Amino acid sequence: MPSISDIIERYLVKALKEAPSGAIQVKRNELADRFQCVPSQINYVISTRFTVEKGYIVESKRGGGGYIRIRKVRFASPKAYFDVLMRQIGDAITQSTAEDVIDRLQEEKVMSDREARMAKKVISRDVLQLPVRMRDQVRARIMRALVTTLFASKGE
Template identity: 40%
Template sequence: MENQNMSDIIEAYLKKVLNQQEKVEIRRSEIAELFDCVPSQINYVINTRFTIQQGYLVESKRGGGGYIRIIKVQLLDDSDVLDTMIEIIGKSISERDAQSVVQRLYENDIISKREAKLMLVAVDKTMYTGERIIDNQIRANMLKSMIANLKYEEPR
């Protein structure tokens, strides 16, 4: 654990809890106190590590009795998952979010390890011009096209 930063430790803790149950309700301040960090660190972890692309739905209620609920999303059939991923990608996607989408497809046995590697190469930042807005749009189009193609693939 020495090489892990605080975000990694908080993520690991929350995922451990989620492995025991499909949803968890937390209070930001309580988790921040548990890890001796600022509440914004908890927000950062939840916003970057528990996204729909990674298979989590996050709900929150602000105020005195507020909470953050993290729910592990259950996948339906492959076609529904692929449609959902295409919808999530939208018109633009960052390299990190694209990698999360590919990882999610691989973890759920929708794509093979080889397919995942090829998709990761296609979304890698070194394949693009360096103008972030345009790169993210091209990356989204490429990824959506690959995922849409998976819907019509012949079974092996």
């Protein structure tokens, strides 16, 4: 059975896909009422499942007329996407953030399901049994090589 977080996420993703502008604007309290949960549950879903690494930009305005605007990031070119990914990866990356990047590459059809499963295994802490700082640096090197290879094979 899906959790309330999963249900809220699916609802917002569906709304985004149906939005002609690629953005939606919601009120936290209205969503909480709709899903019969506390407003902090909405905050949790948005802050953990609609991140930059997953390809979203979230803006919010507090107060009486407040809102949360969620927008799916679109890139003008594969080169622009590649550059953003390389900046996100940087010199060190956590397993969780790397998995978010892989999920996004898979969702955007840059990476197959099989490639994504293999990549997640290769970058896991089970495989990279090193001190944390070194592990995050090695993971970043692997991710940069992976992204470079994927984009080179797409003609970039």
